[in-house]
Amino acid sequence: xxxxxxxxxxxxxxxxxxxxxxxxxxxxxxxxxxxxxxxxxxxxxxxxxxxxxxxxxxxxxxxxxxxxxxxxxxxxxxxxxxxxxxxxxxxxxxxxxxxxxxxxxxxxxxxxxxxxxxxxxxxxxxxxxxxxxxxxxxxxxxxxxxxxxxxxxxxxxxxxxxxxxxxxxxxxxxxxxxxxxxxxxxxxxxxxxxxxxxxxxxxxxxxxxxxxxxxxxxxxxxxxxxxxxxxxxxxxxxxxxxxxxxxxxxxxxxxxxxxxxxxxxxxxxxxxxxxxxxxxxxxxxxxxxxxxxxxxxxxxxxxxxxxxxxxxxxxxxxxxxxxx
Amino acid sequence: xxxxxxxxxxxxxxxxxxxxxxxxxxxxxxxxxxxxxxxxxxxxxxxxxxxxxxxxxxxxxxxxxxxxxxxxxxxxxxxxxxxxxxxxxxxxxxxxxxxxxxxxxxxxxxxxxxxxxxxxxxxxxxxxxxxxxxxxxxxxxxxxxxxxxxxxxxxxxxxxxxxxxxxxxxxxxxxxxxxxxxxxxxxxxxxxxxxxxxxxxxxxxxxxxxxxxxxxxxxxxxxxxxxxxxxxxxxxxxxxxxxxxxxxxxxxxxxxxxxxxxxxxxxxxxxxxxxxxxxxxxxxxxxxxxxxxxxxxxxxxxxxxxxxxxxxxxxxxxxxxxxx
Numbered sequence: 001x002x003x004x005x006x007x008x009x010x011x012x013x014x015x016x017x018x019x020x021x022x023x024x025x026x027x028x029x030x031x032x033x034x035x036x037x038x039x040x041x042x043x044x045x046x047x048x049x050x051x052x053x054x055x056x057x058x059x060x061x062x063x064x065x066x067x068x069x070x071x072x073x074x075x076x077x078x079x080x081x082x083x084x085x086x087x088x089x090x091x092x093x094x095x096x097x098x099x100x101x102x103x104x105x106x107x108x109x110x111x112x113x114x115x116x117x118x119x120x121x122x123x124x125x126x127x128x129x130x131x132x133x134x135x136x137x138x139x140x141x142x143x144x145x146x147x148x149x150x151x152x153x154x155x156x157x158x159x160x161x162x163x164x165x166x167x168x169x170x171x172x173x174x175x176x177x178x179x180x181x182x183x184x185x186x187x188x189x190x191x192x193x194x195x196x197x198x199x200x201x202x203x204x205x206x207x208x209x210x211x212x213x214x215x216x217x218x219x220x221x222x223x224x225x226x227x228x229x230x231x232x233x234x235x236x237x238x239x240x241x242x243x244x245x246x247x248x249x250x251x252x253x254x255x256x257x258x259x260x261x262x263x264x265x266x267x268x269x270x271x272x273x274x275x276x277x278x279x280x281x282x283x284x285x286x287x288x289x290x291x292x293x294x295x296x297x298x299x300x301x302x303x304x305x306x307x308x309x310x311x312x313x314x315x316x317x318x319x320x321x322x323x324x
Numbered sequence: 325x326x327x328x329x330x331x332x333x334x335x336x337x338x339x340x341x342x343x344x345x346x347x348x349x350x351x352x353x354x355x356x357x358x359x360x361x362x363x364x365x366x367x368x369x370x371x372x373x374x375x376x377x378x379x380x381x382x383x384x385x386x387x388x389x390x391x392x393x394x395x396x397x398x399x400x401x402x403x404x405x406x407x408x409x410x411x412x413x414x415x416x417x418x419x420x421x422x423x424x425x426x427x428x429x430x431x432x433x434x435x436x437x438x439x440x441x442x443x444x445x446x447x448x449x450x451x452x453x454x455x456x457x458x459x460x461x462x463x464x465x466x467x468x469x470x471x472x473x474x475x476x477x478x479x480x481x482x483x484x485x486x487x488x489x490x491x492x493x494x495x496x497x498x499x500x501x502x503x504x505x506x507x508x509x510x511x512x513x514x515x516x517x518x519x520x521x522x523x524x525x526x527x528x529x530x531x532x533x534x535x536x537x538x539x540x541x542x543x544x545x546x547x548x549x550x551x552x553x554x555x556x557x558x559x560x561x562x563x564x565x566x567x568x569x570x571x572x573x574x575x576x577x578x579x580x581x582x583x584x585x586x587x588x589x590x591x592x593x594x595x596x597x598x599x600x601x602x603x604x605x606x607x608x609x610x611x612x613x614x615x616x617x618x619x620x621x622x623x624x625x626x627x628x629x630x631x632x633x634x635x636x637x638x639x640x641x642x643x644x645x646x647x648x
Binding site for chain 2: 166167
């Protein structure tokens with residue numbers, strides 16, 4: 001799925017943008033002016049919203065294409081997806097999954113995405129499980145408990161959390177509560193349906209709970225969150241960049257560590273070297289992978305390197321300064 | 325419903341807090357330490373989360389009581405609900421509806437609630453309508469359009485927005501899209517099911533779409549958002565206060581105007597006057613109502629006064645400074 005998406009998602013985005021291109025480049029219409037309303041009661045829609053909508057629907061189309069063609073082309077698995085579109089002076093970063101994008105500007109870190117995990121999406125997932133209980137296959141409960149409930153605890157009180165709650169309260173345990181919780185575990189170990197730790201992405205249409213007929217896909221969203229960054233609003237230097245990386249990078253390096261590594265690396269490059277951004281990205285991959293020692297791959301401070309896929313793009317922002 | 329809730333909601337909160345009081349006042353257990361885990365895999369739950377959960381469930385119980393007793397006591401209508409609980413050095417502000425609470429500290433404004441409107445809750449409401457289409461009674465569509473779709477536009481393209489989207493995109497209009505949008509209108513005029521402009525609150529169990537059998541209540545949530553303010557973290561002066569007001573106040577006065585009015589009023593009071601906070605609240609009500617002129621009730625700058633209920637509480641924060 002990752003390979004297919006990496007080749008085709010951009011075409012879906014281009015295709016969706018085609019549908020609104022005429023409005024976006026309407027003569028004399030500046031960036032932020034909505035198309036002229038035809039009716040007084042018509043809601044005014046910003047150009048920006050059309051680009052966001054195009055990216056959102058491109059992800060949906062990509063996911064639908066994977067589903068349609070998975071048999072024919074033997075597409076397996078699923079993937080996180082992170083894209084950036086530069087259009088009319090703005091960067092649009094679309095993210096579905098556990099990849100991450102940050103902007104490093106003048107040593108400041110600006111997050112350009114949020115991760116989608118069982119914990120950050122708990123309420124959406126519990127709401128879905130509550131409204132469509134057949135998706136839980138009589139084996140899971142949409143309620144969250146701090147730990148597995150045991151049979152001998154039926155009739156006793158235990159803390160729980162429902163989809164409407166952000167706090168915890170007590171309830172009396174019933175038989176129903178002995179089912180496995182839809183959301184279970186903490187931090188890196190949090191899982192949906194005891195299976196998956198990422199709640200958005202592309203593909204995974206055939207993924208089921210181990211040894212059952214319960215599909216994971218209804219709980220996975222392929223819809224990205226799109227964040228907008230107005231390049232025109234700031235002056236960017238040669239070392240101001242957008243860093244996009246998969247979870248393999250961010251699992252082992254913090255935003256701060258990445259920013260320091262990139263800034264230090266770029267400062268030591270020949271400023272005329274056209275490959276300096278690519279080299280900085282390669283440097284990040286090496287830092288996240290580490291070097292092979294006696295006790296496995298190790299990065300700085302003897303920490304374990306990432307065993308996951310590590311993909312990194314570093315995109316300079318200074319070309320956004322140049323006005324046409 | 326407003327009268328019942330104003331008398332009973334506090335009892336529900338007290339009742340819910342009773343259930344966790346033993347944990348909260350466990351000897352030697354400081355404010356932020358979770359109860360000792362009995363199992364290694366047990367999720368650690370902060371005391372704060374228990375108070376939040378108690379307030380959340382108190383709102384649910386209050387709403388259930390209104391439903392149970394509405395026939396017997398002839399309870400009609402619905403209401404917004406805003407509460408504050410002071411416990412163990414923290415303020416817990418719970419809000420469901422279009423009331424608002426702000427803290428004024430050293431001339432700084434700290435929002436302590438967010439309003440729940442068709443626009444701010446669009447995605448939750450559309451998601452519900454999509455998953456339970458029978459709630460839309462064959463008269464409404466969960467999709468959003470910038471304006472009403474006309475029959476002659478079937479087959480043409482129009483911008484739309486689904487529950488997964490924050491941007492807009494084009495779709496080809498079908499017969500289904502001629503139904504009235506679940507969410508319609510902008511700003512103060514935004515409505516759910518063409519009926520109600522507030523999406524959380526208590527009561528309104530019998531409210532239906534005009535001239536139909538479609539109930540509004542499934543789309544209304546009685547669950548509050550609870551925000552926490554740690555009084556211990558700051559020193560508070562005599563003019564630092566929590567202002568709680570219904571929409572009648574905030575419809576006509578901005579946070580800034582309220583803060584200026586309160587600060588100015590309190591500065592001109594005798595600092596030993598025990599009624600100064602009450603008087604400041606009365607002053608705010610008068611400012612929002614205005615005075616009766618030839619052309620109706622007018623406030624400053626000839627603006628129209630509020631015709632809605634105006635209730636205001638002003639609570640001094642300096643007593644939170646005193647350590648026991």
